[in-house]
Amino acid sequence: xxxxxxxxxxxxxxxxxxxxxxxxxxxxxxxxxxxxxxxxxxxxxxxxxxxxxxxxxxxxxxxxxxxxxxxxxxxxxxxxxxxxxxxxxxxxxxxxxxxxxxxxxxxxxxxxxxxxxxxxxxxxxxxxxxxxxxxxxxxxxxxxxxxxxxxxxxxxxxxxxxxxxxxxxxxxxxxxxxxxxxxxxxxxxxxxxxxxxxxxxxxxxxxxxxxxxxx
Numbered sequence: 001x002x003x004x005x006x007x008x009x010x011x012x013x014x015x016x017x018x019x020x021x022x023x024x025x026x027x028x029x030x031x032x033x034x035x036x037x038x039x040x041x042x043x044x045x046x047x048x049x050x051x052x053x054x055x056x057x058x059x060x061x062x063x064x065x066x067x068x069x070x071x072x073x074x075x076x077x078x079x080x081x082x083x084x085x086x087x088x089x090x091x092x093x094x095x096x097x098x099x100x101x102x103x104x105x106x107x108x109x110x111x112x113x114x115x116x117x118x119x120x121x122x123x124x125x126x127x128x129x130x131x132x133x134x135x136x137x138x139x140x141x142x143x144x145x146x147x148x149x150x151x152x153x154x155x156x157x158x159x160x161x162x163x164x165x166x167x168x169x170x171x172x173x174x175x176x177x178x179x180x181x182x183x184x185x186x187x188x189x190x191x192x193x194x195x196x197x198x199x200x201x202x203x204x205x206x207x208x209x210x211x212x213x214x215x
Contacts (some may be wrong), residue, residue: 003159003160003214004102004160004161004162004163004211004212004214005102005103005154005156005160005161006102006103006104006105006154006156006160006161007102007103007104007105007161007162007163007164007208007211008105008106008107008147008150008161008162008163008164008174008179009104009105009106009107009163009164009172009203010106010107010108010163010164010165010166010167010170011106011107011108011110011114011115011118012048012065012108012109012110012166013047013048013166013167013184013186013187014164014165014166014170014184015087015091015095015106015119015164016081016086016087017086017087017088017091017096018077018081018086018117018185019047019165019166019186021081021086021087022077022079022142023039023042023043023081024138025073025076025077025080025093026042026046026054026055026058026073027039027042027131028059028076029055029072029073029076030059030070033059033069035058035059037058043187043188045057045058047107047167047187047188048109048141048165048166048167048168048169048170048187048188049069049140049169050109050134050140050141051073051074051109051111052066052070052136053140055069055070056168058085059124063093071083071170074113074114077114078113078114078117080116080126081117081119082117082121082157083117083121084117084119084120084121084122084123085121086118087118087119087124089206090202090203090204090205091132091190091203092098092122092123092124093204093205094204094205094207094208095124095127095128096127097205097208097209098125098208098212099127099128099129100125100210101208102127102212103129103130103154103155104127104128104129105128105129105130105131105132105150106119106128106130106131106132106133107132107146107147107150107163108131108132108133108134109134109140109141109146109147109169109170109172110134111131111133111134111135112131112134112135112136114133115131115133116131117157119122119131124197129153130150130153130154132146132147132149132153136149137149141169141170141172141173142168142169142170142172142173143173144171144173144174144176144177145182147163147173147176147177147179148177151177151179156205157178158177158178158179158180159178159179161180161182162179162180162181162182162211163180163181163182164182164183164184164203165181165183165184165196166183166184166185166186166187166188167187167192167193168188168192168193168195171183171193171195171196172195175195175196180197181195181196181197182196182197182198182199182200182203182207182211183196183198183199183200184199184200184201184202185199185200185201185202194211
């Protein structure tokens with residue numbers, strides 16, 4: 001089988017192709033609070049960061065108001081994405097194919113309340129060995145805590161896993177945990193993903209097979 005013993009998927013923008021949806025939700029939220037944000041500003045400053053960093057960083061709020069706004073953002077996402085439609089068919093096939101061979105995990109800065117309905121509706125929940133969400137760690141990407149927890153749960157060390165990420169912060173988190181990282185195009189330009197071990201156009205069964213066949 002080779003040396004890769006687990007595949008770890010970021011959620012937003014990687015497993016779930018939802019960055020345009022997230023942008024729209026943030027734009028609506030920020031406009032309501034008097035500080036609109038452009039797509040360029042969002043992707044340059046915030047894509048891949050936790051909600052608290054995005055909302056607090058743009059609106060300059062903290063405490064109970066920040067928590068309330070984050071809860072609003074999470075609820076809105078759930079209402080719009082819970083049908084699983086943001087997970088492309090090729091990704092679903094690749095995850096199921098991988099899960100027949102090695103443990104598969106989701107490692108994300110999103111909250112469990114967002115992740116669970118989407119992966120269930122996409123028919124992938126049973127394929128996942130574990131989900132590490134924002135609820136599970138005190139420090140989020142680019143800190144490696146989420147990946148270190150995933151490795152602990154899987155009983156592995158970094159070199160035994162491969163992570164898939166779509167943002168600079170995600171790549172940094174995976175690499176800091178000693179995990180090989182494959183960056184997926186779509187959210188950020190290649191220049192911001194150069195710390196990854198490889199940059200690909202998409203995740204599919206052929207990519208999974210290539211990774212698992214490596215020795």
